[in-house]
Amino acid sequence: MTTATTNVSATSTSQQTINNSLASLANNSQTFLTLLTTQLKNQDPLSPLDTNQFTSQLTQMSGVEQQLLGNQLLQQLVSEQGVTQAAGLIGKTVTAPGAKTGDPAISGIVTGIQQSNGATELTVGQNQVLLSSVTAVSN
Secondary structure: OHHHHHHHHHHHHHHHHHHHHHHHHHHHHHHHHHHHHHHHHHOOOOOOOOHHHHHHHHHHHHHHHHHHHHHHHHHHHHHHHHHHHHHOOOOOEEEEOOOOOOOOOEEEEEEEEEEEOOEEEEEEOOEEEEHHHOOEEEO
16 A cells, blocks of 8 residues: 555655646746846847847747647556556456455455546445555456
8 A cells, every 4th residue: 555655745746847847947938038028029130140049949939848748648647548558447346455454354345436636536336435445356
């Protein structure tokens, strides 16, 4: 069960990092565009600034934004894959370790699934079992 908790924590942490990075990038993009606009408004018309630097910086900002969005989409795909895998377990009997060390193993028929904090959970009787903690599956 420790591994499952670590996976949930890692997923939540990576999602939070992506969200923070996107917010920071949006702020930096807005600041950059404000500076760019101010520079263009105040430049000397007889000696304009080199546009290659502006274009390069805009391209870099756009590239970073696309990478962050790509990471977010990959994380969603991985999450959906867990739901698809779990859906195949509905109606089957699964076994997983107890919630705490020393608790008896949880075994029973899967009656439902849900996503919680980026982790896929199975409903086994009155218990919620992380998909990653399942140790045995039988018909």
